[in-house]
Structures are given as structure tokens and as C-alpha cells.
Amino acid sequence: HGTLGEVWDEEMSSSMLGKRLRKVVQNYQAMNKYGVPLQTRGGAGGGGGPKRSGPELLCQLKGRVGVTTxxxxxxxxxxxxxxxxxxxxxxxSDLGPFKRCAVVSSAGSLKNSGLGKEIDSHDAVLRFNSAPTVGFVKDVGTKTTVRLINSQVMASDDHRFLSSSLYSAGILVAWDPAPYSSDLGEWYNKTDYPIFLQYQKYRRLHPQQPFYILHPRVEWQLWDTIQANMAEAIQRNPPSSGLLGTVLMMSVCEVVHVYEFLPSRRKTELCHYYQRFYDAACTLGAYHPLLYEKNLVKRMNQGPDRHIFTHGRVTLPGFNSFNC
Ligand code: C5P
Known part of the structure; x- marks a missing residue:
């Protein structure tokens, strides 16, 4: 009671993972499905250089990542x-600007957090994929301003994307990983999942709901920024929804609170607060360079470690709240 335990170690590296996860990360690193060029690994101002401070990282992120749809x-x-x-x-151009925003990761550690009221007190709330509020209000709140969804969720039969009421609240933003250096035309013919087909179907069924598609350039701008600050080669796959959503909100909010992206004292191998499925990869990453995303977020956090420990809460300034 009241003692501060361990929070996320910002020096986390793949060598600190278990054998199974380390192997998976290595495989993704070698696979390079999206054709990420070798020279962006490390590179100028990159992994080899001096470690950037939190404020320096924030400025780099603001300068290099332009959220657009x-x-x-x-x-x-x-x-x-x-x-x-x-x-x-x-x-x-359409969203915000907001004062206080919440980004609700879908982590299992939200379970029994009692954070619902606090989350709902924000001016805007972003949620991910098929994360529900119904049945979990005490822990995650009810408000949904934006829902960031990946193309896999849009295409899968289990999620009933076109018909489920889960997706009917708030503004939808969809994304799909594009080849690293492709123009939009190349991506259009080579999406991971049929994002454009599902987008058209959804829009025709729900014409009143605002629905955007993230420009895939954003993913790789963000990826470049992560890699540029890491000493080791990261997975050559796009960042997780969690970091994409965080940067999206930093573009339209004065202050962003991210919940359970850096695990609190409730940290668990339970993957999502809404499913009975256990896998450490959900928190540490396999496909996504999630470990490194968390290292950067830890460094940029402007709140005390205590808030991470008790609330799983990180405080980040919006891009318009600081000068570089
Ligand atoms: O699994 P899903 O992508 O829908 O979860 C949304 C985001 O929440 C992830 O992209 C990840 O950034 C974050 N997350 C996490 N730890 C978990 C589950 C999700 O950090 N256990």
C-alpha cells in the first residue's frame, strides 16, 4: 500500500524477452514483408548517436510525423x-481541438482498474479495434470519440464489423500496413486486408458516421522515428495501433493521458480486458515493435512514475502545447 513498485524499464531490449518471443521478433526482423530499406536502421542521428531526452523526442516526433488521412x-x-x-x-481539420484526451489501450491490466470515471472525464476518448465499453464501464468508461481500427478487424467474420453496434459510436479511423516506400496506387493493389472494399460497404450501410482512412505514410514516419532512437534493429513492421492512436490524439489535443500502455501494478499476461486469452506478446510485442514504442513513451512521459504504477497512466503534451 503506497509503495512504488517497478514500472516500465525504458531500456527494454529484445534480449530481455523470453526465448519464444525473442525468436518471433528475430523472424519478423528478418522477414521484412514491407520492404523497409536497410539504411534506415540506425542511420544518421540514429541508434548509434547520443540518447535523446524526453523533450528532444517530443520535438523529433512533432517534426517527423504528420497525421493525415x-x-x-x-x-x-x-x-x-x-x-x-x-x-x-x-x-x-475536422476533429477538436480538445483540451484533455484519453487513449485507452486494450490491455488486460485495465481489468478491475476502476478507471472508467476518470477516463470519461476527458474531452475526447480514443479506443481501439473491437474493445467494448458495454459490460466494462467501471474499468474503461463509456465515452468513445474516436475508434481506431485495423484492416484485419474490418475484414474478419468474427468481428462482424459491418453489423455490430460496437463500431457505431464516435468517429472511425481505419488503417492498413502499406509497403514502406509505395505510393498510394501500389498500396491500393497490395493491402494486407481488403480495407477499401470494407470501407465502401460500411460507408454505404452507415452513411452518417464519420469514417476516415489513415494515410499509410504516417505509420512509416512513426516507424522511422522509433528506429532512429534505438540501438538495435526493431521489427520491420508498422507500429501498433496504440502508438498510432496516441500520436493521432497528440495532433488534436492539449494533453493526452494514455492508459495501461505502460502496464500498472495490475500488469498481467491477460491480453485484452475483454477476452480470456493470455499471451505476453500482447504487452511486449511480436509483430509490432511494441517494446520500443513503450521505451519511447516512457521517455516522453511528463507525469510521475507513481501514476504509471497506480493508474497505468502516462501524460503526454499535444503537439501544439510545446515549441521546439
Ligand atoms: O490488440 P489491440 O491492437 O486491439 O490493442 C490496442 C493497442 O493497445 C495495441 O496496439 C497496443 O498498443 C496496446 N496494448 C498493450 N498491451 C496489451 C494489449 C494492447 O499495450 N496487453
């Missing part, structure tokens, strides 16, 4: 009939 003007969509389904303006 597809509009009907983007090629090749401009020549496709369904492009009129895309919002006329990018998300950041």
Missing part, C-alpha cells in the same frame, strides 16, 4: 467513383 483528391482515389465516400477534409 485520405481525401477524394489523393491519387489514385481521385479517379475512382467511390472516392466521394471519403471525407472531403483530413481528420485533423
Amino acid at each position: 485520405l481525401t477524394p483528391e489523393h491519387k489514385p482515389f481521385s479517379s475512382l467513383l467511390w472516392a466521394t465516400l471519403l471525407p472531403p477534409r483530413p481528420l485533423t
Whole structure:
């Protein structure tokens, strides 16, 4: 009671993982599905250089990552009939600005957290994929301003994306991993999951709900920033939804509280607060460079470690709240 235990170690590296996870990370590192060029590993100002401070990292992130979404003007969509389904303006022109925002990771450690009221006290709340509020209100709250969903959730039969009421609250933002250096045309013909088909179907069924598609450039700008600050080669796959959503909210909010991205004293191998499935990979990463994302977030955190320990809460300033 009242004692401060261990919180996320910002020097976490793959060597500190168990044998199984280490192997999975190595495999993804070698696979390079998205054709990430070798020279971005380490590189100028990168892994070899001096360690950046929290404020320096925040400035680098602000300078290098520009959150934007597809509009009907983007090629090749401009020549496709369904492009009129895309919002006329990018998300950041339509959303906010907000004062206090909450990003709710889907981590198992949210279970029995009692954080629902605190989360709902924010001006805007971002949730991920198929994370429910119904049945979990005490721990995660009820408010949903934005839901960030990946193309896998959109395409899978189990999630009933087109018909489930889970997705009907708030603004939807979808994303799908594109090849590292592709233009949008290349991606359009080579998505991981059929994001565009599902987008069109959803928009026709729910024409009143705002629905954006993240520009895939954002993922790789963010990936470059993570790799540039790590001494070792990270997985050559896009960052997790968790970090994408955090940066999205930093673009439209004064202050962002991220919940249970850095695990609290409730840390657990339970993957999601809403499912009975256990796997340490959910918290430490396998496909996503999640370990390294968490190292950076720990360094950028402006709140005390105590808040991580008790609330799993990290405090990050919005991009318009600091000068570089
Ligand atoms: O699993 P899903 O991607 O839907 O979860 C949303 C985000 O929450 C993840 O991308 C990850 O950043 C974060 N998360 C986590 N630890 C977990 C589960 C999710 O950090 N155990």
C-alpha cells in the first residue's frame, strides 16, 4: 500500500524477452514483408548517436510525423467513383481541438482498474479495434470519440464489423500496413486486408458516421522515428495501433493521458480486458515493435512514475502545447 513498485524499464531490449518471443521478433526482423530499406536502421542521428531526452523526442516526433488521412483528391482515389465516400477534409481539420484526451489501450491490466470515471472525464476518448465499453464501464468508461481500427478487424467474420453496434459510436479511423516506400496506387493493389472494399460497404450501410482512412505514410514516419532512437534493429513492421492512436490524439489535443500502455501494478499476461486469452506478446510485442514504442513513451512521459504504477497512466503534451 503506497509503495512504488517497478514500472516500465525504458531500456527494454529484445534480449530481455523470453526465448519464444525473442525468436518471433528475430523472424519478423528478418522477414521484412514491407520492404523497409536497410539504411534506415540506425542511420544518421540514429541508434548509434547520443540518447535523446524526453523533450528532444517530443520535438523529433512533432517534426517527423504528420497525421493525415485520405481525401477524394489523393491519387489514385481521385479517379475512382467511390472516392466521394471519403471525407472531403483530413481528420485533423475536422476533429477538436480538445483540451484533455484519453487513449485507452486494450490491455488486460485495465481489468478491475476502476478507471472508467476518470477516463470519461476527458474531452475526447480514443479506443481501439473491437474493445467494448458495454459490460466494462467501471474499468474503461463509456465515452468513445474516436475508434481506431485495423484492416484485419474490418475484414474478419468474427468481428462482424459491418453489423455490430460496437463500431457505431464516435468517429472511425481505419488503417492498413502499406509497403514502406509505395505510393498510394501500389498500396491500393497490395493491402494486407481488403480495407477499401470494407470501407465502401460500411460507408454505404452507415452513411452518417464519420469514417476516415489513415494515410499509410504516417505509420512509416512513426516507424522511422522509433528506429532512429534505438540501438538495435526493431521489427520491420508498422507500429501498433496504440502508438498510432496516441500520436493521432497528440495532433488534436492539449494533453493526452494514455492508459495501461505502460502496464500498472495490475500488469498481467491477460491480453485484452475483454477476452480470456493470455499471451505476453500482447504487452511486449511480436509483430509490432511494441517494446520500443513503450521505451519511447516512457521517455516522453511528463507525469510521475507513481501514476504509471497506480493508474497505468502516462501524460503526454499535444503537439501544439510545446515549441521546439
Ligand atoms: O490488440 P489491440 O491492437 O486491439 O490493442 C490496442 C493497442 O493497445 C495495441 O496496439 C497496443 O498498443 C496496446 N496494448 C498493450 N498491451 C496489451 C494489449 C494492447 O499495450 N496487453
